[in-house]
Amino acid sequence: MSASVSAPVRVALDAMGGDKAPGEIILGAVQAAREYGIGVYLVGREEVIRAELAKHDTTGLDLPIVHTDEVIEMDDHPATAVRRKKNASMILALQLVRDGKALGAVSAGNSGAMMAASLFTLKRLPGVDRPALGGIFPTKDKACLVIDMGANTDCKPEYLQQFALMGSIYMERIFNVPSPRVGLLANGEEESKGNQQVIDTHKLLKQNAAKLGINFIGNVEGRDIPGGVVDIVVCDGFVGNVVLKLSEGLAETLLGLIRAEMTSSLVNKLAAAILKPGLRKVFKRLDYAEYGGVPLLGINGSAIISHGRSNAKAIKNAIRVARQTAETGVAQAIAEGLTRIEQSEQPQPEVQQVDK
């Protein structure tokens, strides 16, 4: 299966970004090229990339190198790094998208910098107040998008309404969920629950959801995220970040405790060996690598921010998602959806305060 087509379909990859760069990152690109027939621009230090590519069979794969010496490090200050390191690998990757040479960009490097660089290079879509990170959260039986997952700590109800719209479009197009269910994260299901921000957002969504094509089902609680009650959970980036990191930490702690018990004696080890294939299925479901990375939604292009710990599989999936996000027209659909928000806002009276 050769990947070459007349007009190359390529994704730009920051080959230097991530804890496991360059080895796993470049391996991920090789796998994406082979499995999905996607061309990948490998952006970074040419000799390093060449040395890695030499370890694999890349016959017939479309993996052009874009050389740069500059790299944004994990501990660089995001905004400063983006301003000073104008030729950093992640920035050049994004410029390939901006210039129409790549469908999307992927980086597992400094995520704050990747966010800032995506905004700076690709710009926000007209009408978008705040681009947001949509994180995929594994649930009992499907994926749930938590948006915002950390891009915006302080949010207005209007931002959260936009998150609901952007998340709906993403889940519809990338996860093929028809009319995805949107829940607003709160401390109770009743519409009177929430902090002031959530109470106001609930009113706004209740008023506008139908017009905007958002399948808003009301408030959801923390337990409903792993419970898989909705396809999209809307929250501000402060809460979303706590949700993400708490979940990662809790799963790690819990699995660590279980693993320790399973290896605490020879008999336990033998019993655990029998259960291993089944448990591996459980662990796999919790594996962020399955989902590849997190899209920054609301920008004019496709940028995927991968976990710093990404392995080859995560990068492979991120490359697939970057292409899919571009090809299914997520950005255009968001821009169109936002004009519906603007129209719906024109003739409406101010959001009213509900008496309590």
Next chain:
Amino acid sequence: MSASVSAPVRVALDAMGGDKAPGEIILGAVQAAREYGIGVYLVGREEVIRAELAKHDTTGLDLPIVHTDEVIEMDDHPATAVRRKKNASMILALQLVRDGKALGAVSAGNSGAMMAASLFTLKRLPGVDRPALGGIFPTKDKACLVIDMGANTDCKPEYLQQFALMGSIYMERIFNVPSPRVGLLANGEEESKGNQQVIDTHKLLKQNAAKLGINFIGNVEGRDIPGGVVDIVVCDGFVGNVVLKLSEGLAETLLGLIRAEMTSSLVNKLAAAILKPGLRKVFKRLDYAEYGGVPLLGINGSAIISHGRSNAKAIKNAIRVARQTAETGVAQAIAEGLTRIEQSEQPQPEVQQVDK
């Protein structure tokens, strides 16, 4: 071991509150009376309580009944119920505390109503802006108090500072943690991280912690809660509620998936049987029943709000904690600590805005 002493040491229990009332609730009281020598006022319908007590050997136990026909139901609106059902079992239990007849009150009933009734009956301590719920979160190797866990959705930095103080006193006295470590929940460890509320609270705590005897170690992230990095995690009640419910939901989902794998075949069931004692240790660590209930801190007395699903063990432990909270002088220590906050506020300039 008889429990009678000359001046009876009693806790007041809402015998009608909880999903498993009255059976498990009253059994919990019997166990507390026998194991800890605590007298327990059983507040509720006399004939129901008598019928339950008849199932157990209560010889020598101090379990007086306080009869009332009125009960606040789980689906009653908290504030309305507290106003209308003036003789409800949880309210009478709290009045026994207010009148000096009981050391503390415990209810596994409608938690919103128990909070409202505690505030209404026992009143807040002088200087307390907002009483808060301190929830015990099981971690890798110890307990962590998350405060506030749901009493206050919108908080000012001054409230969060008080939560830090109240939580410190509770962990010191009830969990015997010397100089407990306090972390402020944020989306990153750097002091520049957080929403505006958290950034302002960080500044306030940094300025005042030493004077107040709070061992403030800075910001913590979601993953640090199960990681056991600190003894107290301070957050507003909206975030705290999300943390609590997400954790419960995630643990349930994860253990459910693992359990399903372990029983998916006869061979798996046999292997699982070998691992059972070890895994039970893990599950036990996650068992809210070990901690009994959640104190409402900042009120003039000891009120423990138990989980709706409380079993006898949870109630037994809640009764123990209610007594301990009273006997170790948690409320008095909070009141004293708050005068230190007031003193520290007198000569201080306004909290300054940090340039970003």
